[in-house]
Amino acid sequence: MTSFGSDMRRRDLLAGAAALGGLAAAGLGPAAAQAQSTTAMPQIDSAEADRLAAEFAAGAEVLSQGLALDLPALGDNPAAVPVRVHVTEPITDASWCSEIIVIADLNPGPLACRFRFTAATGSADVTVRLRLIRSMPVRAYARMEDGRVLMARRDITVAPGGCGL
Amino acid sequence: MARPPRIWISNETPAPGEIVRVRAQMVHVMESGLRLDASGQTVPQDILTGFTASLGDSLLLEWTPEMAISQNPYIEFTFAARHSGRLRMVWTDRRGVVAQADRDVTVG
Amino acid sequence: MRATRRDMLLAMGAGMGTLALPQILRAQAAAHVAVVGGGFGGATAARYLRRLNPDLRITLVEPQEQFVTCPFSNLYLGRLRDWDSITHGFDGLRAAGIEVIHARAEDVDGSARSLGLSNGARLDWDRLVLSPGIDFRWGDLAGYDEAAAELAPHAWKAGPQTQLLRRQLEAMEDGGTFVMVVPQGAFRCPPGPYERASMVAHYFKTHKPRSRVLILDSQDRFAKQPLFRQGWQALYGEMIEWVGQSDDGLVVEVDASTRTALTAFGTRHKADVLNVIPPQKAGLIAERAGVTDETGWVPVRADRFESVHVPGVYVLGDATIAAPMPKSGFCANAQAKVAAAAITADLAGREPPPASFANTCYSLVGPGWGISVAGVYRAEGGKVVEVAGSGGVSPLEAGPEFRQAEADHGAGWYASICADIWGTA
Numbered sequence: 003m004t005s006f007g008s009d010m011r012r013r014d015l016l017a018g019a020a021a022l023g024g025l026a027a028a029g030l031g032p033a034a035a036q037a038q039s040t041t042a043m044p045q046i047d048s049a050e051a052d053r054l055a056a057e058f059a060a061g062a063e064v065l066s067q068g069l070a071l072d073l074p075a076l077g078d079n080p081a082a083v084p085v086r087v088h089v090t091e092p093i094t095d096a097s098w099c100s101e102i103i104v105i106a107d108l109n110p111g112p113l114a115c116r117f118r119f120t121a122a123t124g125s126a127d128v129t130v131r132l133r134l135i136r137s138m139p140v141r142a143y144a145r146m147e148d149g150r151v152l153m154a155r156r157d158i159t160v161a162p163g164g165c166g167l
Numbered sequence: 168m169a170r171p172p173r174i175w176i177s178n179e180t181p182a183p184g185e186i187v188r189v190r191a192q193m194v195h196v197m198e199s200g201l202r203l204d205a206s207g208q209t210v211p212q213d214i215l216t217g218f219t220a221s222l223g224d225s226l227l228l229e230w231t232p233e234m235a236i237s238q239n240p241y242i243e244f245t246f247a248a249r250h251s252g253r254l255r256m257v258w259t260d261r262r263g264v265v266a267q268a269d270r271d272v273t274v275g
Numbered sequence: 276m277r278a279t280r281r282d283m284l285l286a287m288g289a290g291m292g293t294l295a296l297p298q299i300l301r302a303q304a305a306a307h308v309a310v311v312g313g314g315f316g317g318a319t320a321a322r323y324l325r326r327l328n329p330d331l332r333i334t335l336v337e338p339q340e341q342f343v344t345c346p347f348s349n350l351y352l353g354r355l356r357d358w359d360s361i362t363h364g365f366d367g368l369r370a371a372g373i374e375v376i377h378a379r380a381e382d383v384d385g386s387a388r389s390l391g392l393s394n395g396a397r398l399d400w401d402r403l404v405l406s407p408g409i410d411f412r413w414g415d416l417a418g419y420d421e422a423a424a425e426l427a428p429h430a431w432k433a434g435p436q437t438q439l440l441r442r443q444l445e446a447m448e449d450g451g452t453f454v455m456v457v458p459q460g461a462f463r464c465p466p467g468p469y470e471r472a473s474m475v476a477h478y479f480k481t482h483k484p485r486s487r488v489l490i491l492d493s494q495d496r497f498a499k500q501p502l503f504r505q506g507w508q509a510l511y512g513e514m515i516e517w518v519g520q521s522d523d524g525l526v527v528e529v530d531a532s533t534r535t536a537l538t539a540f541g542t543r544h545k546a547d548v549l550n551v552i553p554p555q556k557a558g559l560i561a562e563r564a565g566v567t568d569e570t571g572w573v574p575v576r577a578d579r580f581e582s583v584h585v586p587g588v589y590v591l592g593d594a595t596i597a598a599p600m601p602k603s604g605f606c607a608n609a610q611a612k613v614a615a616a617a618i619t620a621d622l623a624g625r626e627p628p629p630a631s632f633a634n635t636c637y638s639l640v641g642p643g644w645g646i647s648v649a650g651v652y653r654a655e656g657g658k659v660v661e662v663a664g665s666g667g668v669s670p671l672e673a674g675p676e677f678r679q680a681e682a683d684h685g686a687g688w689y690a691s692i693c694a695d696i697w698g699t700a
Binding site: 041081083086117127130132 | 202203
């Protein structure tokens with residue numbers, strides 16, 4: 003193993019970045035990987051996520067079809083994971099999507115965001131970027147005007163790239 | 168805010184009913200409210216609380232971000248171009264309206 | 276130092292009766308370990324398997340007759356190293372009694388324990404080591420397929436691509452722009468693009484001073500960012516421009532024939548030399564061997580780097596999901612040593628010794644200006660974890676002597692590790 007100078011010590015990278023005009027991550031990053039402190043803790047299970055889902059579905063049957071959820075299987079940059087949700091069946095004046103929610107099961111606040119659409123929208127296709135605290139299931143639910151609730155779910159492995167990030 | 172939001176629109180002169188794709192990003196700290204500062208105090212939450220997109224008088228999309236949304240929030244969405252009008256996008260946080268961007272859409 | 280048979284048996288546990296000895300020795304003399312990949316992971320595995328097992332049959336399969344290292348290939352682009360200095364042959368490994376076959380591994384049968392090669396041969400193995408590096412997700416970045424790489428090189432596998440990129444830089448007129456596209460998703464060597472930008476800037480500064488370097492990045496931060504930014508300012512002024520994702524740095528399409536990169540927000544960048552680092556996945560043989568998962572990378576048991584899916588197959592280096600260990604040559608070398616010890620123990624019916632890994636990523640910002648980040652890791656619950664309080668990164672406040680020392684450390688590391696692995700300086 004190569005030895006290195008005794009002046010080596012873990013640096014507050016973010017303070018350095020701020021000083022050089024870089025980005026300050028107001029992060030939900032895993033505490034061990036960040037130079038800053040955080041009170042962010044993952045959920046211990048999907049109970050809160052299930053509760054949010056049940057509240058959204060409001061008793062309607064949840065169908066695992068008609069909704070696509072695209073996100074990378076490996077989240078190498080957990081601070082900004084691209085997530086796309088779109089209804090795959092045709093959006094018409096008679097059949098359109100009124101609402102979508104995205105849930106990140108084990109995040110401190112599992113409800114990631116909500117979308118509302120109108121009859122004027124003519125589509126239901128949205129992409130956002132999420133910060134995820136650890137590996138977890140991510141789900142989306144969509145409510146159609148006829149009352150059907152569609153859902154999709156994918157697992158993501160969060161594995162930050164390492165090497166001084 | 169410091170810089171106006173960055174906007175991309177797939178086609179500002181779409182055919183009637185054509186699906187138009189929009190990308191929008193703004194600078195926002197998205198302070199989660201879980202971070203501790205150097206003295207161990209919680210830095211108060213400061214996140215984007217709302218985004219709307221309208222075409223003329225028609226509301227197309229309402230987006231309610233929570234703290235899971237990454238810093239410098241990015242949103243991409245589509246709509247069917249049914250009539251010409253001004254596509255207006257408005258961002259709000261706890262201070263009220265923090266950004267607005269307009270694009271004229273002309274349906275052929 | 277070559278471990279004697281006796282040392283090795285003692286190390287594997289006291290209380291082994293002499294009656295057991297001949298059987299163990301026979302088993303090891305008969306066993307065959309095949310290694311795919313002659314780079315930092317595979318060649319180290321072969322080397323260390325030999326050191327631990329003088330009588331083990333070891334075959335190394337590597338398509339290239341000489342291995343060109345990605346580490347320090349950026350220095351070749353910056354004209355601080357010549358081609359020979361980053362090229363390593365396999366005669367040193369042959370001299371250690373390792374059979375080296377220059378062919379491509381084509382298929383792996385995990386249950387029959389056999390490996391098919393491009394020359395038609397099949398090798399039966401008792402244990403298999405795969406260290407295949409990365410392959411590219413052609414077409415994931417719109418417009419960037421294999422043909423495009425001949426016009427806008429990636430040079431993310433060292434070899435002809437690196438030479439192509441250097442020729443393009445040398446042919447570029449003064450005042451031109453070198454554009455580098457950094458992909459979304461995991462890629463080998465997180466600080467690599469920024470070292471490359473540094474080395475190209477050094478070449479420009481000394482030969483084409485009106486030229487510029489533009490980095491279009493898919494993320495908002497990068498490895499050793501404050502250190503790189505500080506060095507760039509000091510050495511190159513405003514020559515290097517870095518555009519992060521939030522500033523419209525994410526590239527969604529490239530046109531290699533016109534050397535144009537198109538961003539998500541519609542900005543077109545025309546380059547005089549375009550370097551596209553494409554999205555990546557584990558080397559192809561890994562998928563064929565059935566060791567990859569839906570991420571396209573290989574999950575492994577951290578205490579021995581054995582595949583989670585296919586027992587008897589060990590996977591090393593960039594192909595693996597080993598976070599928080601980064602994808603680096605240094606890590607592949609460390610993982611190979613752990614796997615070699617684990618295979619040795621396994622062949623003798625023993626549990627592997629405790630796994631410990633270290634990594635130091637050296638980056639050269641300019642001649643005499645080196646920076647680094649180091650980490651120490653161990654295995655816990657099947658996963659790699661960082662040892663708390665270990666490692667560190669170069670301090671921001673440091674004088675020229677410190678930067679020179681780090682540059683020297685990097686060169687020293689390279690010389691000694693290459694000597695250890697391939698037996699060349």
